[in-house]
Amino acid sequence: MRYLAIPLAAALLSACSSQDDNPSAATQSEAATEAVASPASDKTASPGPKTLTLEGLGGLTIGQPVPASSSFTAGDGQIGNGCETLSSPEWPGVYAIRTNGEVRRISVADGSGVKLIEGIGPGSTIEDVRAEFPSFREEPHKYTGPEGKYLTQPGDEPRLRFEINPDGKVSIIHVGVMPELGYVEGCA
Known part of the structure; x- marks a missing residue:
């Protein structure tokens, strides 16, 4: 808007x-x-329907409840600590984390067709990310070690976090707030 x-x-x-x-x-x-x-x-350009912004995506807004009209719902086997992962058949490759009723993170992966307004999406290179976001903190990926990386925007408000796989390509883009932005396994 x-x-x-x-x-x-x-x-x-x-x-x-x-x-x-x-x-x-x-x-x-x-x-x-x-x-x-x-x-x-x-x-x-104004963000299109498949553009991830710091505010959200597809009717989901960071810091707000899921709208009643949304197709995003919680899956089975949730941890039960007030945190749930949400998905939608209308948004393949996209999931969200809701904590205590509020959307706290939205994640987009391969097959989602979602990109940032800068044109970066899953499959983009780490060089593309670094060129657009040079101040992001870099740390090793929890599972792939130093070959994979997390590139995270510093700050406390809604932020971006990129997961980079060992071949140097973006596997997932997250937008959200800490601590959920830093979760590596759904709600954990």
């Missing part, structure tokens, strides 16, 4: 001006509409 705020505000301000007061008001309004309809690059 915030991606539309500035062009929408420009369009509304232009529409409020009369053409007599501002002869270019119609031109400004048309330009603002075109900016929303056809952005200059993918990085400034």
